[in-house]
Amino acid sequence: MADKFGILAKFDTPADIMHAAEKVRDAGFKRWDVITPFPIHGMDGAMGLKRSWVPRFTIVGGTTGFITGMSMIFYTNAFDYKILIGGKPLFSPFFAFPVSYELTILFSAFASIIGMFILNKLPMHYHSALKADKVAEMSDDKFFLYIESEDPQFDDTKTRTFIEGLHPVEVSDMEK
DSSP states (O other), X not given: OTTEEEEEEEESSHHHHHHHHHHHHHHTOOSEEEEOSSOOTTHHHHHTOOOOSHHHHHHHHHHHHHHHHHHHHHHIIIIIXXXXXXXXXXXXXXXXXXXXXXXXXXXXHHHHHHHXXXXXXXXXXXXXXXXXXXXXXXXXXXXXXXXXXXXXXXXXXXXXXXXXXXXXXXXXXXXX
8 A cells, every 4th residue: 555654453451551651662663652541550661652842831931921021021111211219229029029929830831832732743633543434443452553664664464463462452554
């Protein structure tokens, strides 16, 4: 099949998909994924996924928000609109803190969302898994694993034999 996206395997239980993911990871496949109706604790480790970069986006956004808030209040009070009230200093971090705190939260939230969209390659308006006949089961009560045909180790017969050795309920081809 020229328009083959990969091979899809269906499993009945979270334990089965977890075991299959470990085997695929250990076999050295690079372009593969699992589709489950709910998060499975430990699946990231079973798939060999590294820690997410989203917290790094968040800390950069939060730091930027805090510095922006402090700088904005400093510039406004010390240069742009100087008002001496009761001998108080033109700038103090104590009265700049509420604005900086709110901007820290705002920028952190935006950075987290933007980072998540970038890292997840969203918006993804189409995926070949949506063409599978069993797409309703993917979001209900079954567990799926697919290996893409673009994987460097992918060989149609060897990969199919390997997947069948994982004891899935069903194995099928995925169209592009």
